[in-house]
Amino acid sequence: MRSLSVGRFHDIDIRLHWSFALVFAWVFIDWRDFGVSDGLGQSAVALVLVALVFGCVLLHEMGHAFMAREYGIRVHDVTLSVIGGVARMEHLPTRPKAEVAIALAGPATNVAVAALLSPVVLLIGVTRGFATPGDYVLEAFAPSFSGLLIGLFYANLLLVLFNLLPAFPMDGGRMLRAGLSSIVGREAGTRIAVWVGQGLAVLLAAAAIFWLHSLTLPLIAVFIAVLAQAEGRAVRIESVMRRMRVGQFALWDMGGVSPEQPLAYALRGGPRDVAVTRNGRVVGMLWRNALLSELGRGGRELTVADAMSTALVVADVDESVYDVHQRMTTHKAWAAPVTEDGVYRGIFTADRFLHVYRQLAPNPLEIALTEGPLALMQRWAGPFGR
Ligand SMILES: [Zn+2]
Numbered sequence: 001m002r003s004l005s006v007g008r009f010h011d012i013d014i015r016l017h018w019s020f021a022l023v024f025a026w027v028f029i030d031w032r033d034f035g036v037s038d039g040l041g042q043s044a045v046a047l048v049l050v051a052l053v054f055g056c057v058l059l060h061e062m063g064h065a066f067m068a069r070e071y072g073i074r075v076h077d078v079t080l081s082v083i084g085g086v087a088r089m090e091h092l093p094t095r096p097k098a099e100v101a102i103a104l105a106g107p108a109t110n111v112a113v114a115a116l117l118s119p120v121v122l123l124i125g126v127t128r129g130f131a132t133p134g135d136y137v138l139e140a141f142a143p144s145f146s147g148l149l150i151g152l153f154y155a156n157l158l159l160v161l162f163n164l165l166p167a168f169p170m171d172g173g174r175m176l177r178a179g180l181s182s183i184v185g186r187e188a189g190t191r192i193a194v195w196v197g198q199g200l201a202v203l204l205a206a207a208a209i210f211w212l213h214s215l216t217l218p219l220i221a222v223f224i225a226v227l228a229q230a231e232g233r234a235v236r237i238e239s240v241m242r243r244m245r246v247g248q249f250a251l252w253d254m255g256g257v258s259p260e261q262p263l264a265y266a267l268r269g270g271p272r273d274v275a276v277t278r279n280g281r282v283v284g285m286l287w288r289n290a291l292l293s294e295l296g297r298g299g300r301e302l303t304v305a306d307a308m309s310t311a312l313v314v315a316d317v318d319e320s321v322y323d324v325h326q327r328m329t330t331h332k333a334w335a336a337p338v339t340e341d342g343v344y345r346g347i348f349t350a351d352r353f354l355h356v357y358r359q360l361a362p363n364p365l366e367i368a369l370t371e372g373p374l375a376l377m378q379r380w381a382g383p384f385g386r
Contacts, residue, residue, distance in 0.1 A: 003016060003081075012065055014058065015080070020082060022082040056110060056155065059110070061106065073089045084162075097178075099177070121136070167200040168224075168231040194232035197224065202225070241320060241321045250315075250346035253345070256337075258304065263295060265304070267295070273347065280344055290309065
């Protein structure tokens with residue numbers, strides 16, 4: 001996904017996704033017809049409102065992010081896209097209770113914003129003598145300061161309703177999945193939640209075309225359906241990887257190098273990441289980069305111990321591919337030595353992980369372009385096909 005970093009808040013990167021541009025298309029194409037004033041002035045006010053609304057979307061995502069931290073999940077960044085925002089977490093919460101709490105924290109911030117705005121909105125209504133809710137809605141589309149505040153109030157209510165739709169990747173979808181997970185398990189729960197979400201996206205698209213005559217809202221519905229699919233796929237891949245043992249995918253090795261050996265000795269067999277062992281036990285990793293740069297600086301008299309790193313991710317053969325990869329990502333380790341009963345057996349690298357991942361989640365476009373459409377069909381029917 002292509003996105004642009006625009007700032008940082010409490011260690012969380014704030015990014016804009018390319019699809020965010022669709023928001024502006026929506027404002028200029030759809031909102032011109034609604035207004036009481038000329039089209040362009042209307043669009044300008046709408047743009048200010050949209051900027052404020054996305055400020056509230058950002059608050060919403062920060063709600064998720066800070067609740068996730070409460071449950072010990074690290075949040076890398078928050079990305080704003082056309083359908084709102086996404087807080088990218090280190091991993092998805094697996095416990096239903098955590099998933100519900102994190103999902104609820106987003107809409108809760110919008111409820112809070114709407115509650116804060118409600119006295120102001122009521123005051124505007126009283127002073128202007130508004131009689132029906134329709135008067136408020138009409139004012140929301142008027143290019144004025146009071147219109148802006150009422151618009152923001154409604155926008156927050158809509159954000160709550162929209163996000164509580166039981167469709168992935170909306171918060172309602174996550175709560176539905178959490179509820180289903182506690183009954184039928186996480187994999188099946190996700191599958192059902194994806195179906196419900198995609199069905200809802202189709203209904204929304206149809207409703208938008210028939211009643212609102214909008215063509216940008218169906219585009220958003222398609223976006224929802226695609227993201228729902230991606231969510232289902234991510235969970236399916238995750239659960240397969242949780243079942244795979246890392247031992248199956250490690251590159252077997254005859255024993256690594258010992259710390260006392262001269263650095264140049266580690267170059268035999270070509271420059272690569274090598275495990276450093278003593279009596280079969282892993283004591284460090286000699287990274288290819290460190291090896292080459294030390295030798296390049298002329299460190300011929302150095303030993304392996306001088307250049308090795310002792311900050312390690314060591315995996316047991318019986319650990320799952322998923323768990324090991326999580327730890328490698330957290331510690332930014334490119335490779336992990338694999339041991340059996342504490343004895344060094346081989347190495348698991350990020351390349352091996354990528355290979356496994358591509359087998360499980362082939363990118364259809366990539367396969368079609370590099371191997372042809374026939375290969376794509378064969379792959380689809382293969383062991384990892386659906
Ligand atoms: Zn949310």
